[in-house]
Amino acid sequence: MVAVRTRARFGPSTTGGGIVIPIALPLLADDEADAAREVVLSGWVSQGPQVAAFEREFAALVGAPHACAVANCTTALQLALAALGIGTGDEVITVSHSFIATANVIRHQGATPVFVDIDLETYNLDCARLAEAITERTRAIIAVHQMGMPCDMAALIAVARRHGIAVIEDAACAAGSQIRMNGEWEPIGKPHGDIACFSFHPRKVITTGEGGMLTTADAELDRKFRLLRQHGMSVPDVVRHGSSQVIFEEYLVSGYNYRMTDMQAAIGRKQLERLPELVARRRRLASRYNEVLGNIEGLRLPFEPAWARSNWQSYCVRLPDWTNQRSVMQNLLDQGIATRRGIMCSHREPPYAQETRRHDLRQSELAQDRSILLPIYAQMSEENQVLIAEALKKELQV
Numbered sequence: 001m002v003a004v005r006t007r008a009r010f011g012p013s014t015t016g017g018g019i020v021i022p023i024a025l026p027l028l029a030d031d032e033a034d035a036a037r038e039v040v041l042s043g044w045v046s047q048g049p050q051v052a053a054f055e056r057e058f059a060a061l062v063g064a065p066h067a068c069a070v071a072n073c074t075t076a077l078q079l080a081l082a083a084l085g086i087g088t089g090d091e092v093i094t095v096s097h098s099f100i101a102t103a104n105v106i107r108h109q110g111a112t113p114v115f116v117d118i119d120l121e122t123y124n125l126d127c128a129r130l131a132e133a134i135t136e137r138t139r140a141i142i143a144v145h146q147m148g149m150p151c152d153m154a155a156l157i158a159v160a161r162r163h164g165i166a167v168i169e170d171a172a173c174a175a176g177s178q179i180r181m182n183g184e185w186e187p188i189g190k191p192h193g194d195i196a197c198f199s200f201h202p203r204k205v206i207t208t209g210e211g212g213m214l215t216t217a218d219a220e221l222d223r224k225f226r227l228l229r230q231h232g233m234s235v236p237d238v239v240r241h242g243s244s245q246v247i248f249e250e251y252l253v254s255g256y257n258y259r260m261t262d263m264q265a266a267i268g269r270k271q272l273e274r275l276p277e278l279v280a281r282r283r284r285l286a287s288r289y290n291e292v293l294g295n296i297e298g299l300r301l302p303f304e305p306a307w308a309r310s311n312w313q314s315y316c317v318r319l320p321d322w323t324n325q326r327s328v329m330q331n332l333l334d335q336g337i338a339t340r341r342g343i344m345c346s347h348r349e350p351p352y353a354q355e356t357r358r359h360d361l362r363q364s365e366l367a368q369d370r371s372i373l374l375p376i377y378a379q380m381s382e383e384n385q386v387l388i389a390e391a392l393k394k395e396l397q398v
């Protein structure tokens with residue numbers, strides 16, 4: 001069990017008399033608070049020494065040659081596309097079944113998202129459907145490691161290489177997940193594609209409030225990320241600050257302000273120290289869920305392929321067809337158990353409803369309509385898991 005002192009005011013709360021089990025809860029404690037305080041008092045608060053140290057430590061953790069910190073994962077994904085030169089007229093293949101940011105970044109670059117369906121077992125892109133979606137305009141694939149479950153990178157990369165297409169990993173949820181490639185367990189983010197993008201939003205396994213990271217093995221791509229994240233400026237602030245000579249900077253491209261602050265990075269460094277323990281804890285919680293939910297008729301539990309080790313950012317179950325998703329969720333909430341519906345489909349939201357370059361997305365829709373996410377967070381007790389299992393079992397009794 002994770003033994004830390006927290007003063008979480010947003011933790012398990014009470015409403016209407018009962019205890020509420022939240023869907024997620026970040027593990028932030030004195031270590032993170034002290035680290036942020038020190039930065040505040042240090043006088044350097046944005047994209048300085050803490051950001052550089054966070055990048056080095058993150059790169060080492062995932063085994064990546066380069067890591068570049070940014071404001072959040074949405075900006076990371078956008079920079080990934082921009083650094084690859086993807087824009088108007090280009091097509092990018094991805095899943096509709098993802099948080100809408102995955103589709104939005106493609107749009108924001110002026111390119112067209114091409115949605116392919118998922119494999120219902122893993123909730124990830126169905127690589128068997130990749131080839132049919134590729135055209136002469138396809139420039140990249142954004143492979144999402146949904147809910148922390150690694151996407152089948154071996155199959156995906158084989159198709160991408162054959163067609164000369166770049167691979168971006170939307171690893172927003174996947175810090176601490178692993179994949180077996182060529183017989184070795186490797187962290188997600190090495191990266192296995194060309195670029196991997198991570199999120200440190202509070203709903204993910206580690207958090208800096210807001211925050212993102214790009215990893216790559218390509219020094220030239222990393223140089224572009226660094227240029228684009230601070231207005232295309234030729235000389236970073238730290239270099240000018242440390243120089244005894246006057247330096248005049250230039251603005252080489254029209255970039256953005258996607259900087260991370262040093263308070264965020266200092267918190268992130270403490271979160272990185274916790275990551276192995278957080279993932280181990282979540283894996284124990286997931287296997288406990290598998291045990292206590294295993295005997296509920298008609299309930300489909302999540303599946304972990306032999307070559308994947310999920311960080312279990314989310315634990316997703318599929319309800320039998322005769323149940324009503326909303327009323328199951330409402331009845332659980334009435335008993336103090338927060339849930340969320342399955343991952344959304346972007347093509348069902350107004351900005352993408354008219355997208356024509358779309359393939360059969362029935363599995364994606366089924367996943368959204370029939371799945372619910374159950375509470376999972378490091379501080380969660382196994383007694384609460386039993387409670388949830390009992391409540392769910394009662395709901396699904398015929």
Ligand SMILES: *Cc1c(COP(=O)(O)O)cnc(C)c1O
Pocket residue numbers: 072073074075098099101102144146170172173198199200201211212
């Ligand atoms: C959370 C999430 C994002 C967005 O991350 P932010 O850091 O909030 O910008 C993108 N893609 C997926 C799959 C996510 O789960």
